[in-house]
Amino acid sequence: MYIEKHSVVKVTLFCLALLPLTLVSAEESEISVVVKSVEQAEKDAKTQACLAEKLNEVGGEVIVSQIRQECDVEVNGPRDTSTAGAISKRFISEQKTEFNPYVITPHKMNYILPISVSDNINRKVYSEQAPDSGWAENIEDHEAKYQLSIKVPLNYDDMFFEGDSLYFGMTLQSWWQIYSDGISKPFRETNYQPEFFYLTGLDWHPYEGNTGIALGIEHQSNGRSTAISRSWNRVYMNFLFEKGDFAFSLKPWYRLDEDEKEIMEDGSIDPEGDDNPDIHEYMGYFQGGIVYQYDTLEFSLGFRQNFATHKGAAEIGITFPLWGRLRGYVQGFTGYGESLIDYNYNQSRIGVGIALTDIL
Structure with missing residues (x-):
């Protein structure tokens, strides 16, 4: 007790x-x-x-x-970027100036290739669809190529999640027959690609990396007349993964259906309707990409594949410093669909020029 x-x-x-x-x-x-x-x-x-x-x-x-x-x-103070990978660092940097009216924000790569050589230039489409143009006989297998791509933010405050954004993007690609003599150096092909997309990060960190997702809708066309007109519309989801200086993307898409073309009473083809109903057989249903920064170099690989038809494409690139903000750029392509006019044409190409902006 x-x-x-x-x-x-x-x-x-x-x-x-x-x-x-x-x-x-x-x-x-x-x-x-x-x-x-x-x-x-x-x-x-x-x-x-x-x-x-x-x-x-x-x-x-x-x-x-x-x-x-x-x-x-x-x-x-500045945002903590200690865990940010190459993609995140790029977007954090862009956010500092993207609302400045005197700054144009890049979307995809911006580059100029003064020389781009094909092993088998596509003359067949012009001889069949535009025989009176004179292009089939005078097109050179070496030409200039360039890409200009910008985006504009459409929201300032967060929409659904912290740091998410809604954008309008515009990408323009041109193949310029600057070395041809018989057809007064025209633009052989120009592709226009406007799009709206929503981008947000994900709270998922596999392999100690970061992930994000983009959801978008895009139109792509070459702005040509009926005979050689090409266009399609897609909705897509782009999954992004980054870890340090490595980035990976996987972009599956669904093509929006269009009506079939009809023959008019005078025998001409109706300008309305699907210009290229079989484009999915060559362009597939997805696009993948890998980018890696090593010191002052940036290596990139893009690829497409339709496993049913065994048709696809691959594009590799490397950028390296020249002077100031300009960087050298070497680009190689093989497969189908480098441009819309060539969506069903197989060729290989290599180009050398200047990159104004990198991917990362």
């Missing part, structure tokens, strides 16, 4: 000894909350002051969203 009473006394004394510590801990917790609230209020006040000062300097609302981003960095 004495032992039980003695134990009760000891426990009681121990609890009384802890009571001041508990009170102090609770008091410190309350103080910590107050301090954090004061610090946040100070940051908010500094942000508002920064906004007011910069708005007075520019005297307009054209770049208010850009000013907000600048003030956020000034007050709260």
Whole structure:
């Protein structure tokens, strides 16, 4: 009985000894909350002051969203990029200027290849579909090629998840017969590709990497008359994975159906309807891509494949520094569909030129 009473006394004394510590801990917790609230209020006040000062300097609302981003960095510091891979670092960098009206944000690669040589240029399509153009006899197997690609953000605040974005993108590719003599150096083919897409990161980190997804709808056409007109529409999902300087993408798509072409009463072909109903047999249903940065070099591989028809394509590229922001670019392609006019034509090509922007 004495032992039980003695134990009760000891426990009681121990609890009384802890009571001041508990009170102090609770008091410190309350103080910590107050301090954090004061610090946040100070940051908010500094942000508002920064906004007011910069708005007075520019005297307009054209770049208010850009000013907000600048003030956020000034007050709260830059975003932590310690776990960001090559794709994330690119988008974080783009977000600093994408609302600036004097800055054009790249989408896909931008490059100019003054020389691009094919092992078997496609003359057949012009001799069959446009025999009076004179192109079939005068097209050269070496030409210039370039790609211009930009995107514009359509939202400033988060839409569904932190850091997500909605974009309008436009990509233009041209093959220029600058070395031909008999047809006054025309643009042999130009492909236009407008698209809307939504991009967000995913809370999934396989192999200690980062993932994201893009959902979009795109149109692609060559803007030509009925005989050599080519076009199609797709909805797609693009899965992105990054780890350090390595990035991988897998982009499956679904082609939107079009009506079949009809023969008019005068024997001509109806300009409405599907210009290339069998394009999926050559272009497949997906596109994959791999990009790797090694020191100052960037290596890329893109590929398509239709496993049913065994037709597809592969494109490899390497960029390297030249001077300033300009980089050298070597591009190799083999397979079907380098351009829409060649979607059902198999050829290999190599080009050398300048890259204005990399993939990463």
